Amino acid sequence: MPRSYPFLLVDAFTDTALGGNPCAVVLDADTLADEQMQRLAREFNQSETAFVRRSAVADFGVRYFTPAEEIPLAGHPTIATLTALLHTGRLPLPGLEAPLRLQLELLHGPIQVEVLAPPVPGTPAPVWMTQRRPEFGRTHDPAVVLPFFGLSPDDVHPGAPLHTVSTGTPQLMVLLRGPEALRRARLADAAGLDQYRAASGFFSTHLFCLGGATAAGHTFARHFCTPPDVVEDPVTGSATGGMAAYLWHYGCLSRPEFVAEQGHWLGRPGTVHVRLDGTPTNLQAVRIGGTGIVVVSGTLTV
Numbered sequence: 001m002p003r004s005y006p007f008l009l010v011d012a013f014t015d016t017a018l019g020g021n022p023c024a025v026v027l028d029a030d031t032l033a034d035e036q037m038q039r040l041a042r043e044f045n046q047s048e049t050a051f052v053r054r055s056a057v058a059d060f061g062v063r064y065f066t067p068a069e070e071i072p073l074a075g076h077p078t079i080a081t082l083t084a085l086l087h088t089g090r091l092p093l094p095g096l097e098a099p100l101r102l103q104l105e106l107l108h109g110p111i112q113v114e115v116l117a118p119p120v121p122g123t124p125a126p127v128w129m130t131q132r133r134p135e136f137g138r139t140h141d142p143a144v145v146l147p148f149f150g151l152s153p154d155d156v157h158p159g160a161p162l163h164t165v166s167t168g169t170p171q172l173m174v175l176l177r178g179p180e181a182l183r184r185a186r187l188a189d190a191a192g193l194d195q196y197r198a199a200s201g202f203f204s205t206h207l208f209c210l211g212g213a214t215a216a217g218h219t220f221a222r223h224f225c226t227p228p229d230v231v232e233d234p235v236t237g238s239a240t241g242g243m244a245a246y247l248w249h250y251g252c253l254s255r256p257e258f259v260a261e262q263g264h265w266l267g268r269p270g271t272v273h274v275r276l277d278g279t280p281t282n283l284q285a286v287r288i289g290g291t292g293i294v295v296v297s298g299t300l301t302v
Contacts, residue, residue: 023240073168075237083292137164217261
């Protein structure tokens with residue numbers, strides 16, 4: 001017997017419709033099987049689709065699927081999910097006196113999320129998520145990795161190692177010399193990258209440089225996946241968390257709060273606010289924040 005599920009398409013890390021990173025959010029998804037969620041994520045064909053469910057251990061359960069696979073943690077779907085829950089009245093809008101604090105149960109357990117009152121009535125409510133404690137995995141040979149993106153080892157920032165970092169989802173961090181190298185990056189060898197990432201245990205690759213796309217930003221990034229996933233992700237919250245941990249760990253940041261920019265060259269500019277808790281040698285947590293805009297709402301039948 002077919003069932004109906006409400007869904008929303010939310011642009012995350014933006015306060016303007018058709019900016020940032022779009023995410024499909026399916027509500028009341030408790031009766032959807034894993035295979036159905038994967039097929040729906042392929043049908044929506046966004047970087048990720050979020051499926052909101054009941055939880056016995058948190059305020060809500062959420063599972064995140066790319067068109068190809070389920071992932072344990074993602075940033076822009078978290079912003080999109082909270083925006084959708086606020087938009088549909090499943091969460092109350094917080095007042096100025098105190099933020100709304102809650103937990104989301106993800107694939108590997110709960111995370112902390114905080115919703116602030118809109119700075120101006122009628123504007124989007126800022127959402128902050130606390131990602132997993134950063135973990136640094138293996139380092140990589142630039143001579144192996146850079147050709148996957150049409151680049152050479154000379155394009156890497158001097159002295160910057162290529163390092164897998166996870167704040168919930170393992171991603172390969174590549175700090176480049178500057179925007180000129182970042183502009184030249186492309187997915188030059190999708191098959192080779194897919195084989196390498198599978199053997200190396202990371203999900204996707206974050207290429208970035210110091211200095212923003214605008215005067216407001218401190219970093220600028222591009223994020224690459226392999227088909228059937230979206231090849232270039234407009235704005236990537238989980239990788240921004242890993243990037244922040246990397247930059248703090250290697251002494252590339254002067255202070256533990258900064259603005260990360262991404263998506264401008266794709267025509268989908270996005271802004272991620274970042275806060276780090278702890279010292280470079282003992283980093284406890286990374287928090288990322290942003291706003292979302294609902295652009296589509298409807299009902300799907302499965």
